[in-house]
Amino acid sequence: MQGILKGLRVIEGSAFVAAPSCGMALAQMGADVIRFDMIGGGLDYRRWPVDENNQSMFWAGVNKGKRSIAVDFRKPEGREIITRLIAHPGDEAGIFLTNFPARGWLSDENLRKHREDLIYFNLTGDRHGSSAVDYTVNCEMGFPYTTGEDQQPINHVLPTWDVITGQMIVTGVLAAERHRRLTGEGQFVELALKDVALATLGNLGYIGEVMVNGHDRPNCGNNIYGAFGRDFMTADGERVMLSGITLGQWKTICKACEIQPQVDALAASLGLDLNREGDRYRARESLNEIVAGWFEQHDFAQAKQKLDDGGVCWGKYRSVSELISHDPDCSTDNPLFQMLEQPGIGSYLAAGHPLNFGALPREEVVSAPLLGAHTDEILTECLGMSSAEIGQLHDRKIVAGIEG
Amino acid sequence: MQGILKGLRVIEGSAFVAAPSCGMALAQMGADVIRFDMIGGGLDYRRWPVDENNQSMFWAGVNKGKRSIAVDFRKPEGREIITRLIAHPGDEAGIFLTNFPARGWLSDENLRKHREDLIYFNLTGDRHGSSAVDYTVNCEMGFPYTTGEDQQPINHVLPTWDVITGQMIVTGVLAAERHRRLTGEGQFVELALKDVALATLGNLGYIGEVMVNGHDRPNCGNNIYGAFGRDFMTADGERVMLSGITLGQWKTICKACEIQPQVDALAASLGLDLNREGDRYRARESLNEIVAGWFEQHDFAQAKQKLDDGGVCWGKYRSVSELISHDPDCSTDNPLFQMLEQPGIGSYLAAGHPLNFGALPREEVVSAPLLGAHTDEILTECLGMSSAEIGQLHDRKIVAGIEG
Numbered sequence: 001m002q003g004i005l006k007g008l009r010v011i012e013g014s015a016f017v018a019a020p021s022c023g024m025a026l027a028q029m030g031a032d033v034i035r036f037d038m039i040g041g042g043l044d045y046r047r048w049p050v051d052e053n054n055q056s057m058f059w060a061g062v063n064k065g066k067r068s069i070a071v072d073f074r075k076p077e078g079r080e081i082i083t084r085l086i087a088h089p090g091d092e093a094g095i096f097l098t099n100f101p102a103r104g105w106l107s108d109e110n111l112r113k114h115r116e117d118l119i120y121f122n123l124t125g126d127r128h129g130s131s132a133v134d135y136t137v138n139c140e141m142g143f144p145y146t147t148g149e150d151q152q153p154i155n156h157v158l159p160t161w162d163v164i165t166g167q168m169i170v171t172g173v174l175a176a177e178r179h180r181r182l183t184g185e186g187q188f189v190e191l192a193l194k195d196v197a198l199a200t201l202g203n204l205g206y207i208g209e210v211m212v213n214g215h216d217r218p219n220c221g222n223n224i225y226g227a228f229g230r231d232f233m234t235a236d237g238e239r240v241m242l243s244g245i246t247l248g249q250w251k252t253i254c255k256a257c258e259i260q261p262q263v264d265a266l267a268a269s270l271g272l273d274l275n276r277e278g279d280r281y282r283a284r285e286s287l288n289e290i291v292a293g294w295f296e297q298h299d300f301a302q303a304k305q306k307l308d309d310g311g312v313c314w315g316k317y318r319s320v321s322e323l324i325s326h327d328p329d330c331s332t333d334n335p336l337f338q339m340l341e342q343p344g345i346g347s348y349l350a351a352g353h354p355l356n357f358g359a360l361p362r363e364e365v366v367s368a369p370l371l372g373a374h375t376d377e378i379l380t381e382c383l384g385m386s387s388a389e390i391g392q393l394h395d396r397k398i399v400a401g402i403e404g
Numbered sequence: 405m406q407g408i409l410k411g412l413r414v415i416e417g418s419a420f421v422a423a424p425s426c427g428m429a430l431a432q433m434g435a436d437v438i439r440f441d442m443i444g445g446g447l448d449y450r451r452w453p454v455d456e457n458n459q460s461m462f463w464a465g466v467n468k469g470k471r472s473i474a475v476d477f478r479k480p481e482g483r484e485i486i487t488r489l490i491a492h493p494g495d496e497a498g499i500f501l502t503n504f505p506a507r508g509w510l511s512d513e514n515l516r517k518h519r520e521d522l523i524y525f526n527l528t529g530d531r532h533g534s535s536a537v538d539y540t541v542n543c544e545m546g547f548p549y550t551t552g553e554d555q556q557p558i559n560h561v562l563p564t565w566d567v568i569t570g571q572m573i574v575t576g577v578l579a580a581e582r583h584r585r586l587t588g589e590g591q592f593v594e595l596a597l598k599d600v601a602l603a604t605l606g607n608l609g610y611i612g613e614v615m616v617n618g619h620d621r622p623n624c625g626n627n628i629y630g631a632f633g634r635d636f637m638t639a640d641g642e643r644v645m646l647s648g649i650t651l652g653q654w655k656t657i658c659k660a661c662e663i664q665p666q667v668d669a670l671a672a673s674l675g676l677d678l679n680r681e682g683d684r685y686r687a688r689e690s691l692n693e694i695v696a697g698w699f700e701q702h703d704f705a706q707a708k709q710k711l712d713d714g715g716v717c718w719g720k721y722r723s724v725s726e727l728i729s730h731d732p733d734c735s736t737d738n739p740l741f742q743m744l745e746q747p748g749i750g751s752y753l754a755a756g757h758p759l760n761f762g763a764l765p766r767e768e769v770v771s772a773p774l775l776g777a778h779t780d781e782i783l784t785e786c787l788g789m790s791s792a793e794i795g796q797l798h799d800r801k802i803v804a805g806i807e808g
Contacts, residue, residue, distance in 0.1 A: 004579045016649075021607060029579060043650045046681060048630020049613035049621065054682065057612035064607075108762075125717075127738060131653075135628055136719030139635070139645040140731070144626075145723055146561050147551070153635060153643060153721050154552050155626040160564045163604055167571030172759045174578040175408045175433060179763060181585075187763035194733060195740050199755035200567055202741070203425060203468075206724050207734070208461035209453035211752035216723045217453065222548075222559040224539055226452020231543070231557060239557060241543040245420075246447045249535075277450060278458065313529075315540030317557050319549055319620045320610050327544070329598060330611070334531060336599050337606070348615035351603035355576045359583060359591035 003030020003363050008177070009093040011036065011086045012066070013106070015043040017134070017159050018193065019099040019123050020062040021166030026173065027065035028353035028363060034378060035063060036082055039070045039400040041371055051345055060342045063368035064350060069379075070372030070400040077398045079105045084383055087114030094186065095173060099123040108188045117186035119176045121169060126194040134159035137197045142206070142216070149221040165196045223288075228253070228280040231317060232292055238300035239317040240307070242291065247275055249313045256310025257294040266290065324349070338365040343373075372401045407434020407767050412581070413497040415440065415490045416470070417510070419447040421538070421563050422597065423503040423527050424466040425570030430577065431469035432757035432767060438782060439467060440486055443474045443804040445775055455749055464746045467772035468754060473783075474776030474804040481802045483509045488787055491518035498590065499577060503527040512592045521590035523580045525573060530598040538563035541601045546610070546620070553625040569600045627692075632657070632684035635721060636696055642704035643721040644711070646695065651679055653717050660714025661698040670694065728753070742769040747777075774806045 008031040012023040020035070027033040037045070047058040069085075071078040083105070086096045094115050102108055102122045112118050125132030138144065138161060144153035172189045180186055201207055210216060222231045228244030244250035254260045263274055266286050272279040280287060295303060300316075307314050323330050331349070332339060340350035352365040379385040379399065393399045412435040416427040424439070431437040441449070451462040473489075475482040487509070490500045498519050506512055506526045516522050529536030542548065542565060548557035576593045584590055605611055614620060626635045632648030648654035658664045667678055670690050676683040684691060699707060704720075711718050727734050735753070736743060744754035756769040783789040783803065797803045 004583050017608070024607065025575065029575075043652075047649075048682065048685070049609045049617070050630070050682065051616050057609035057616060061607045061609045061612065126733065127740070131715075131717045132719070133647045133649065133717055135633055136645050136647050136717055139643075139719045139721040140727060142722060142724040142727060143561055144635075144721055148558050153626070154558060155635070155645070156560060156562075156564075157547055157550050157629070158560075158564060158604075158608075160560075160562060160567075163564075163608075164567050164571055167568055167575065168759065171429065171433075171571065171574045171578065172761070174575065174582065175759070176761065176763075178578065178582060178585075179408050179761075181582075183763075185763050187761060189762060190760040191758055195738070195755075195758040198734055198738070199740060199758045200562075201724070201727075202753065202755040203428065203465045204421070204562075204567075205453045205461035205465045207728060207754075208465065208746070208749070208752045210724045210728055212455050212461065212750055213453070216725050222557070225561070226454070229539055231548075231559070239543075241540050241559070243537045243540050245451075245537065248447075278452065278454065281452070311535075313535045313537055313540055315536070315543045317543040317548055318546065320546040320605070320614045321620050323544060323546060323605075324611060324614055329530065330602055334599070334602070336531070336603060342612070345612070346616050348612045349606065350611075351599075351606040354595055354599040354603045355572065355579070356594040357576070357580065357583070357591060358593060359580075359587075359589050 003028070004357050004360055006030040007092045008032065008095065009034070009088065009090070010095045010097055010173070011082070013082070013096075013098040013100050015099065016047070017062065017162035018165040018169065019097060020044070021163065022169035022173065023066055023097055024062050024064055025167070025170050025353060029355070030363065033066040034069060034085060034374070035066045036069045036071050036073070036085070037371060039072050039372070039397065040403070045371065055345050057345060060345055060368040065366040066369060067374035067378060068369035068371055069375045072398050075398055077393070077396070081379070081383065081399070083111065083114055085378070086111055087118065088382055089115070095119045095177065097121045097169065097173060101129070112186070115186070117180055117184060119173065119180060119186050120188045121172055121176070122188065122190050123165065123169060124190065124192045127192045132194050134162045134193070137161050137194050141197050141201055146217055146219050149219060151219070161193055161197045164200065165191065165193050168196055223281070223284055226281050227277040228284065228287060230284070230288055232295040234295050234298055234300040234303050236299040240303065241315045241317065243313040244280060245277060247277070250280060252310050252312045253291070256306045256312050257291060259290050259294060262290045263287070335362055340365055340367050342367045343370050370402045372403065375399050375401050407432070408761050408764055410434040411496045412436065412499065413438070413492070413494070414499045414501055414577070415486070417486070417500070417502040417504050419503065420451070421466065421566035422569040422573065423501060424448070425567065426573035426577065427470055427501055428466050428468055429571070429574050429757060433759070434767065437470040438473060438489060438778070439470045440473045440475050440477070440489070441775060443476050443776070443801065444807070449775065459749050461749060464749055464772040469770040470773060471778035471782060472773035472775055473779045476802050479802055481797070481800070485783070485787065485803070487515065487518055489782070490515055491522065492786055493519070499523045499581065501525045501573065501577065505533070516590070519590070521584055521588060523577065523584060523590050524592045525577055525580070526592065526594050527569065527573060528594065528596045531596045536598050538566045538597070541565050541598050545601050545605055550621055550623050553623060555623070565597055565601045568604065569595065569597050572600055627685070627688055630685050631681040632688065632691055634688070634692055636699040638699050638702055638704040638707050640703040644699075644707065645719045645721065647717040648684060649681060651681075654684060656714050656716045657695070660710045660716050661695060663694050663698060666694045667691070739766055744769055744771050746771045747774050776805045776807065779803050779805050
């Protein structure tokens with residue numbers, strides 16, 4: 001790969017979403033990311049979705065572009081191999097990324113003995129080091145209670161906090177690497193999943209809202225809070241989302257849906273200025289009714305035409321299958337995607353990194369490795385081991401290559 | 405501020421969540437981030453939540469730690485000021501971050517005339533340059549249909565794609581800055597909100613699942629897909645989320661809730677191996693019943709004690725007010741937070757950057773500026789203007805300071 005981070009080498013010991021997706025992002029920008037796992041696979045090796053052979057498409061998804069080494073790191077010799085990889089010399093090596101507990105042989109103190117300027121990135125569940133996962137953090141942040149129409153809590157499906165955290169780890173690694181390049185100094189960088197959620201909550205105004213206004217945000221169903229926007233059903237039963245957050249967006253809706261006279265009458269009767277987003281939110285029930293009336297008289301094709309012609313900001317509700325079968329953005333028409341042969345699973349669309357760096361051509365999308373696919377190559381290249389030494393390690397079940 | 409990115413200067417022209425939250429992250433790591441806005445405020449200046457004076461706690465949330473200059477950039481003189489700021493000389497300046505359209509005076513071609521090694525980061529709605537917001541992207545990705553129990557689409561409340569995108573922009577800026585440091589070369593970097601969502605969908609296995617297994621993922625309500633986990637209600641009506649994704653997590657649940665005998669009997673009757681996460685998902689209805697039975701016999705205090713003693717991974721459902729009033733992690737007990745006086749609004753908890761860089765002390769949390777608070781300071785310091793020149797710009801309404 002010839003990416004913008006070419007040359008960097010990162011050792012990753014991880015499972016699940018956040019840490020692996022950071023490693024993947026780095027790999028998709030050209031870094032050499034070596035993920036180590038226990039022989040037989042780590043905690044996320046069978047994470048759903050899986051295919052009929054119990055091969056995980058999740059695992060294949062978040063490990064694209066990495067190299068894989070399978071090592072029994074319960075054994076001292078396995079730990080020594082990992083330690084040597086982490087502490088490998090070179091300006092651009094010496095970066096370790098993990099969500100494993102930073103203790104024992106993986107303590108910062110221990111690893112730093114082997115390389116003083118190590119960049120050690122450790123992800124934890126909460127700041128006390130307790131375990132927490134996306135789903136146990138999300139319910140604590142208030143979101144399930146404000147999702148949907150009523151007070152029944154509704155969990156999110158996308159592991160949002162994990163995904164955000166994964167991206168924030170990339171920031172941490174790049175900022176620490178910059179610091180080391182400028183000062184020569186390595187460091188231990190920590191991030192807690194729960195802190196990511198708490199900070200985001202604060203950044204978006206949720207904490208201030210309660211502390212200043214003195215009450216929780218009420219449920220508002222599918223409405224966009226504090227502005228105009230909701231889902232509407234067309235005459236033929238399709239559903240679209242409209243966004244009228246900005247005044248410009250709102251005006252395009254009024255024009256495309258030919259509702260300006262009704263909207264003006266409503267504003268007069270309610271004494272609201274519907275050019276203000278807050279007033280649009282206050283008048284949402286009446287506005288929704290007006291807009292819904294327009295959609296009831298248009299089937300999807302007609303509505304789409306008028307919305308597009310009018311420059312309205314809108315989207316269509318659809319399933320993942322519909323997305324794949326109908327949207328050219330989710331196809332190889334979009335340079336983001338390639339059809340990829342994922343060893344062990346089959347051929348399907350896979351995405352590269354969404355960032356487009358003008359100075360460099362786009363990276364090829366590279367599949368996830370089979371577990372242990374690069375064991376021998378890594379032992380040879382990085383640790384300079386001979387075939388005989390490597391053979392011994394296999395015989396003693398300290399390392400493994402591809403299974404079966 | 406003395407952060408890890410100290411010295412970097414970023415000019416930000418932005419609105420809403422993604423681009424401003426990138427600028428905030430950079431500022432919270434020590435960069436000098438100058439956000440420019442139209443006199444009177446940009447599109448997001450009144451975004452909800454707002455206080456009783458229509459001051460936006462959202463705006464205050466995502467602009468923490470920045471400097472603000474208010475400029476009428478519809479006027480040529482205003483555009484010249486912004487252009488000079490963007491093209492300002494210096495190794496660590498010359499970074500421009502925006503979600504405004506990159507055309508006209510803000511085209512890459514035009515700005516690069518003034519500084520050849522400019523790093524220009526442009527966020528778009530989709531790859532064709534069309535507008536798209538979080539809510540119109542989310543419905544296209546299939547999530548509303550799989551959220552909740554039935555096929556009624558449920559929008560997410562947190563603007564997930566915006567937040568993820570904001571973090572990815574940080575990556576783009578830091579990677580491009582690294583590239584410039586190593587090669588001297590600036591570049592135009594592009595990212596589309598919709599591409600972020602599409603790539604994430606693919607990375608998590610959603611696209612592979614449909615293309616390989618041939619069908620959409622069914623709704624599973626509040627269950628964790630493909631493993632064990634759901635919300636349960638205690639005898640006194642509190643609600644908790646349990647995570648039994650890993651075998652280790654599952655075993656702690658069986659032990660803490662003393663349900664191993666029932667679980668073993670169930671496994672035998674169903675012919676499933678409940679040590680496998682997929683089998684736990686297949687048996688979820690029966691398992692949920694068993695676990696729900698235990699919670700019905702325990703009030704929250706008792707349940708909490710047993711779950712904590714047993715090391716179970718769990719969380720409590722709560723509102724934002726409950727979070728603020730009961731969780732020390734959401735208080736100044738957590739170094740992430742400070743009580744901050746936000747000018748124009750009041751005093752409330754505000755978060756710094758969740759990353760903890762071992763090599764440096766934590767940053768103080770800095771409030772968002774009042775709009776135009778740094779106009780004169782920036783014109784003096786960065787552009788070397790005299791008081792007379794600045795006075796003239798004010799008189800001609802090309803720039804403004806704090807209003808009212």
